[in-house]
Amino acid sequence: MTTNELVAQIRKKKSFLCIGLDIDLAKIPSHLLQEEDPIFAFNKAIIDSTHHLAVAYKPNMAFYEAYGLKGWKALEKTIHYLNQNYPEIYTIADAKRGDIGNTSTRYAKAFFSDLNFDSITVAPYMGEDSVVPFLEFENKHTILLALTSNRGAFDFQTKKVDGDEVYKKVIQTSQTWKNNHNLMYVVGATKAEYFKEIRAIAPNNFLLVPGVGAQGGSLAEVCKYGLNDDVGLLINSSRGIIYASAEANFAEAAALKAKELQQEMEEILNHQKEY
Numbered sequence: 001m002t003t004n005e006l007v008a009q010i011r012k013k014k015s016f017l018c019i020g021l022d023i024d025l026a027k028i029p030s031h032l033l034q035e036e037d038p039i040f041a042f043n044k045a046i047i048d049s050t051h052h053l054a055v056a057y058k059p060n061m062a063f064y065e066a067y068g069l070k071g072w073k074a075l076e077k078t079i080h081y082l083n084q085n086y087p088e089i090y091t092i093a094d095a096k097r098g099d100i101g102n103t104s105t106r107y108a109k110a111f112f113s114d115l116n117f118d119s120i121t122v123a124p125y126m127g128e129d130s131v132v133p134f135l136e137f138e139n140k141h142t143i144l145l146a147l148t149s150n151r152g153a154f155d156f157q158t159k160k161v162d163g164d165e166v167y168k169k170v171i172q173t174s175q176t177w178k179n180n181h182n183l184m185y186v187v188g189a190t191k192a193e194y195f196k197e198i199r200a201i202a203p204n205n206f207l208l209v210p211g212v213g214a215q216g217g218s219l220a221e222v223c224k225y226g227l228n229d230d231v232g233l234l235i236n237s238s239r240g241i242i243y244a245s246a247e248a249n250f251a252e253a254a255a256l257k258a259k260e261l262q263q264e265m266e267e268i269l270n271h272q273k274e275y
């Protein structure tokens with residue numbers, strides 16, 4: 001999907017919500033465990049009830065890999081279901097990959113060509129040659145970890161190297177790489193106070209922002225400095241939406257939670273000039 005197509009969907013739905021599909025069989029309604037593929041049955045119900053409120057879905061690979069072959073098959077079915085039934089929806093493989101170039105090429109093939117995700121999260125730690133194989137795919141985005149939402153972000157990402165914090169170096173240096181127009185960055189909602197400086201060095205890139213909901217980040221605080229002329233934000237919530245209820249009404253409960261965030265986003269977009 002192109003960035004323009006993503007922006008058009010955001011404008012149409014008045015939403016920049018990304019729903020995280022972090023499946024946990026211990027948290028899904030027990031009646032679904034009778035299904036042949038409980039993971040897919042859960043994801044399908046969540047997607048069908050929330051697709052009009054969200055512009056993106058983000059399955060995190062850990063939650064599928066943890067179930068072995070069954071998990072991987074359910075992931076494959078989920079992405080195919082999205083691509084076939086809701087082709088306007090943007091898809092993110094939260095895989096945090098990155099390796100020597102030869103290996104990154106295979107990761108890129110797996111997620112972009114075979115599974116047909118629109119984007120993938122990538123760790124920048126191994127540098128340019130580990131990221132460029134992802135950037136070579138046109139109309140696919142590489143979402144580099146810049147400043148993550150967890151406490152450990154302060155262990156390395158905010159430490160200074162040659163006068164600049166590592167997360168700033170990641171953003172600045174990656175902007176010089178080939179096909180940098182395919183870059184987005186992960187910035188945690190729990191780090192709202194950093195968005196002003198991040199927007200100063202990456203004014204045009206989309207930012208994927210996890211940490212709203214279960215991790216306590218504030219949508220309004222992120223939007224204060226995070227929004228740009230193309231909106232430029234994808235705000236993710238996973239547990240806060242998909243596990244709103246573990247009863248038979250789980251899909252409706254998820255839609256209500258998603259609607260709350262979408263309405264807050266619509267309000268913010270209506271007053272964007274004031275932000």
Ligand SMILES: O=c1ccn([C@@H]2O[C@H](COP(=O)(O)O)[C@@H](O)[C@H]2O)c(=O)[nH]1
Nearest residue numbers: 060148149188210213214215237238239
């Ligand atoms: O900095 C980061 C990068 C990725 N994540 C992932 O996003 C979701 C958040 O889930 P919630 O349930 O809404 O907390 C999850 O997949 C994380 O692994 C992140 O939280 N922070």
